[in-house]
Every structure is written in structure tokens, then in C-alpha cells.
Amino acid sequence: MGRLEQFESKCLAFIEAEMVQDLAHDLNHVLRVVRNAKALCEQEQASFEIVVPAAYLHDCVSLGKAHPERHKSSLLAADKAIQFLTEIGYPAEYYAGIHHAIAAHSFSAKIQPTTKEAEIVQDADRLDALGAIGIARCLQVGSQLERALYAADDSFCEHREPNDTRYTLDHFYAKLLSLSQLMRTKSAKIEAEKRTEFMRLYLSQLKNEVSIHVSPNQ
Numbered sequence: 001m002g003r004l005e006q007f008e009s010k011c012l013a014f015i016e017a018e019m020v021q022d023l024a025h026d027l028n029h030v031l032r033v034v035r036n037a038k039a040l041c042e043q044e045q046a047s048f049e050i051v052v053p054a055a056y057l058h059d060c061v062s063l064g065k066a067h068p069e070r071h072k073s074s075l076l077a078a079d080k081a082i083q084f085l086t087e088i089g090y091p092a093e094y095y096a097g098i099h100h101a102i103a104a105h106s107f108s109a110k111i112q113p114t115t116k117e118a119e120i121v122q123d124a125d126r127l128d129a130l131g132a133i134g135i136a137r138c139l140q141v142g143s144q145l146e147r148a149l150y151a152a153d154d155s156f157c158e159h160r161e162p163n164d165t166r167y168t169l170d171h172f173y174a175k176l177l178s179l180s181q182l183m184r185t186k187s188a189k190i191e192a193e194k195r196t197e198f199m200r201l202y203l204s205q206l207k208n209e210v211s212i213h214v215s216p217n218q
Contacts, residue, residue: 004049010088011056018060018080023140025062029128033058036124041117043187049094050117054101055124057081074106107175119184126179127188131195134176135202142168156207172203 015030037055041048061077078099085095101121104113113119129137142149150169154160162170176199180192 004052007053007088007090008056011053014084015056015060020062022062023144024137025059029137030056030059032128032133033121033124036127037120040120040124040185040187044116044120044185046116046120047094047097049091050097050101050115051120053081053085053090053094054098054105054117054121057084057098058102058105058121058125060084072109074103074109074111078102113184116185120188123183123185123188123192126183127191127195129176130179130192131198134195135199138171138176139168142171150210155210156203169203169206172199 016027019025019027019030021027034052034055037051038048040046041051057080058074058077060080062073081102082095082099085098086092097115097117100115101113101118103109104111104118105122105125107126113122128134139149147164147166147168149167150156151160151163151167155169157170157173162173164171164174177196180189180196183189183192
């Protein structure tokens, strides 16, 4: 790991200088994904030399959620990452693996990961959409996009299809609650299930609060 650590500070400095940050994709998100990826990499016995730089650089290009070509973000990020790694002299034998791991991490890109390292980077990124941090990020983005928190009628999508372009809570039912089923690695599946259960508890409590009827005589 000694040789790899020499490049980590350069990757971090590059992200700080180049990444266009928003509420969902900021420097703290990158650092959390790196921590997730390192933990998964150790548990799954994959290549740190591929996983770590890919995790640092996975959002070096990140088009906004409303951008018409958002689905191309990860491919653009992969190209930009390899250009940067070439400039700093990162070992070329890892370029193909890193490029694929970055390109395949995105949900919207719909690129199937074909290596253990790409599975890890994808899982590490998706874990950050779950649990307490996932709830916070979802609410942040919903506010940024000026979406209503929930629909007055059937707030928790019990009798209708979720519409997360209008309601923030619908995003849980459209995507977030099913992410644990899409995890690729065994280690990520276990963690994702824990985080998803926390989200279900949050939604259950929220449902109690928004549905409560207090008698005026109490």
C-alpha cells in the first residue's frame, strides 16, 4: 500500500480542484465512497491499486440530475481520470481496470461491471445513498430541486406509482429501498440491508407523524 498512498494525496488535490460539487456529490461524498471502497476491497480481496484511485476519481465529472446527458457522466469521468493518472505517472497496467470501474459505477449509465473492482466501486457509491447519510442526501437534493417532501394524498406510495420528479419521499420507493438488492458483493449486501432497515424505520416514524390526528380537547 505504500506506493499507492503516494498517489492518494494527488487524487484528493485533483478532486478538490476539478470536481464541480453539488449537495449530492461533494468532497465528503467522495471521501465516504473511498472509505467504503477500501473496506469492501479488503473484505473481498480485490486490487487496491484499481479500487482506490477509481473511488477518488469516480465523480471528477458529475453532470447535474436535471442535465439531459447525465447518463454520460461516468464515461466522461473515466476518460478524465485516466488523463490525470497518466499525467502523474500512475502505473499504466491499472488504467483499463480503473476506467471500467469508474464508467460502471453510475446507476444511470447502465454499464454492467465485469470485474470485482468495478463491483466494489459501484457498491461503495451506492452504499452512500443508504442509511442515515442516504436520508440526509435525499432530502438535500429534493430541497435543491424544489420538490415537495411528499404527496398529500397517499404520501407513502401505498396505492400509486412513485413519482420522484415531484415528491422527495417517492425517491425512496422509486429507487433507494431497492438498492440493497442490486449490491454486487457479499460484504456490501450485508451493510446495505442494515442501512435499508434504518431507512424503513425512518419512513415508518415519519408516516406516524404526518398521519397523526390530535384531538383539540387534549
